[in-house]
Amino acid sequence: MNNLxxxxxxxxxxxxxxxxxQTHNQQKNINELIRKNISFLERFGHLAFKTxxxxxxxxxxxxPSQTYYLNEDQATFLITLLRNNEIxxxxxxxxxxxxxxxxxxxxxxxxxxxxxxxxxxxRVDLNDQETRDIYFKVFNGTCYYTGAKLSRDEFHxxxxxxRSLGGQDIVMNLVLSDPTVNIQxxxxxxxxxxxxxxxxxxxxxxSKIVAMLSVNQKLEVSAKDIPxxxxxxxxxxIENLFGKDVTRKYYADILGLDWxxxxxxxxxxxxxxxxxxxxxxxxxxxxITTSENIYTHYEEYCTSNNIKPKxxxxxxxxxxxxxxxxxxxxxxxxxxxxxxQINLKGE
Numbered sequence: 427m428n429n430l431x432x433x434x435x436x437x438x439x440x441x442x443x444x445x446x447x448q449t450h451n452q453q454k455n456i457n458e459l460i461r462k463n464i465s466f467l468e469r470f471g472h473l474a475f476k477t478x479x480x481x482x483x484x485x486x487x488x489x490p491s492q493t494y495y496l497n498e499d500q501a502t503f504l505i506t507l508l509r510n511n512e513i514x515x516x517x518x519x520x521x522x523x524x525x526x527x528x529x530x531x532x533x534x535x536x537x538x539x540x541x542x543x544x545x546x547x548x549r550v551d552l553n554d555q556e557t558r559d560i561y562f563k564v565f566n567g568t569c570y571y572t573g574a575k576l577s578r579d580e581f582h583x584x585x586x587x588x589r590s591l592g593g594q595d596i597v598m599n600l601v602l603s604d605p606t607v608n609i610q611x612x613x614x615x616x617x618x619x620x621x622x623x624x625x626x627x628x629x630x631x632x633s634k635i636v637a638m639l640s641v642n643q644k645l646e647v648s649a650k651d652i653p654x655x656x657x658x659x660x661x662x663x664i665e666n667l668f669g670k671d672v673t674r675k676y677y678a679d680i681l682g683l684d685w686x687x688x689x690x691x692x693x694x695x696x697x698x699x700x701x702x703x704x705x706x707x708x709x710x711x712x713x714i715t716t717s718e719n720i721y722t723h724y725e726e727y728c729t730s731n732n733i734k735p736k737x738x739x740x741x742x743x744x745x746x747x748x749x750x751x752x753x754x755x756x757x758x759x760x761x762x763x764x765x766x767q768i769n770l771k772g773e
Contacts, residue, residue, distance in 0.1 A: 430524045432495070434474055434739055438528045439495040440521065448517040449508060459507060460494050470499035474739040477718060490761070495739075498525045546598040546632050548639070552583055560638045561602050564631055570601035570623075571611075582608040586627070587620045597632050598624045699736065699744045702727050709749065710769040717742060717753060717764040 430448070431438045446456040460467065467473050474495040496504060501521060508514050551557055561583055567576055570584070584603035587593030601623070603611075702724055721738055728735040735741065746752060753764045 430521055431528060434495055434737065437497055438525060439474060439497050440501050440524075442494040442496065445496075445501070445504065445517075448520070449505075449514045451508070456504075457492070457494070460496075460504065463504070463507065466503065467496070467500045470503065471497055472739070472743065473500065476738055501525075546596070546628050548597045548636055550595050550597060550600060550635075550639075552595055552600075557639065558583065560635060561600070564634045564638065565602035568602070569604040569607060571607050572604060574604055576602065576604060580605060584608045584611065586623045593620075597635050598627045601627060601631075698728070698731070698733050699724075699741065700748055703745065703748055706771050707749070708769040708771060709751070709767070711767050713767065713769040714756065714765045715768050715770055716758070717766065720745070720766065720768075720770070723770055 430444055431440050433439070442456045442460055443453055445451070446453040449456075460473075464473065474497075475492045476495070477490050477492050505514075505518050505521065562576075562578060562581065567578070568574060569576055569581075582603045582605045583600050584607075585593040585595075586599050586601060589595075593599050706723060706727070721741060724741060725735050727733075736744070742753070749766075749768070751766060751768075753766050755762050756765050757763070758765075
């Protein structure tokens with residue numbers, strides 16, 4: 427009963443082939459059960475799958491076949507549809523325990539109990555001198571609004587969303603400001619102004635501020651922060667801003683991780699998928715292109731540009747989101763195949 431689960435794109439999953447093997451069912455029967463109930467399964471999230479050759483005689487030797495990978499909720503729902511016997515009951519227990527054990531291991535990454543609920547909503551103590559020093563350093567000692575140089579002895583930390591209108595002392599709402607500009611600004615600005623400047627802070631300053639506050643033990647890290655911190659681009663930002671020694675301390679003391687080893691395991695940033703779409707994909711309701719064909723072109727693009735490709739499921743999660751398009755299934759050459767209504771340049 428070991429090794430029931432695999433991790434795909436950061437999420438624990440079990441394949442339908444493992445379910446079939448462990449419950450002594452034929453793979454084609456579990457496959458048919460999934461297809462019959464796919465509308466229910468997809469309510470629990472994306473139903474991951476890979477198309478690969480199999481030597482299983484149930485499916486035809488060497489013929490391509492889909493392997494489904496179910497998340498915890500999908501797997502739990504599916505096994506409720508199986509008739510109970512001693513073998514099935516033992517597998518159900520082992521599967522539930524496997525998911526539970528993985529959750530406990532993931533929770534061990536969080537060294538301290540959470541004091542905040544979201545990375546950009548981290549509360550800041552504006553009366554703390556070290557915190558004020560951090561803001562001065564992150565904004566390079568210049569006024570966010572005008573770019574004017576400021577004195578360490580005379581600057582304000584301004585609320586983009588004015589406190590008088592309900593603005594809070596949180597990272598995405600605070601910037602370094604010239605005192606005169608802050609006084610003139612008062613509470614005259616509208617919602618569009620607030621959203622625009624908060625988005626700039628989120629994009630360019632939040633991770634730096636939170637990193638420095640964490641290193642200086644001014645806050646603790648929550649489980650919800652972990653995905654934002656386990657990101658190659660975030661690690662690079664922290665390393666460039668504070669140097670290797672601070673980055674090592676941050677990831678070792680706060681998260682209990684070796685940041686250099688972590689970076690080696692990370693996939694490239696998603697930007698290359700957006701570039702691939704811009705260069706090669708044309709939305710076309712008159713054409714259909716199989717997901718296998720799209721992914722082959724993507725792998726060729728990555729190879730020619732010395733980029734490590736995303737996994738099949740990770741790629742199509744981003745691909746569908748960027749195009750705002752869902753795939754559909756069609757029967758081609760006697761096999762149900764996932765397709766998109768697009769055309770590829772050069773085809």
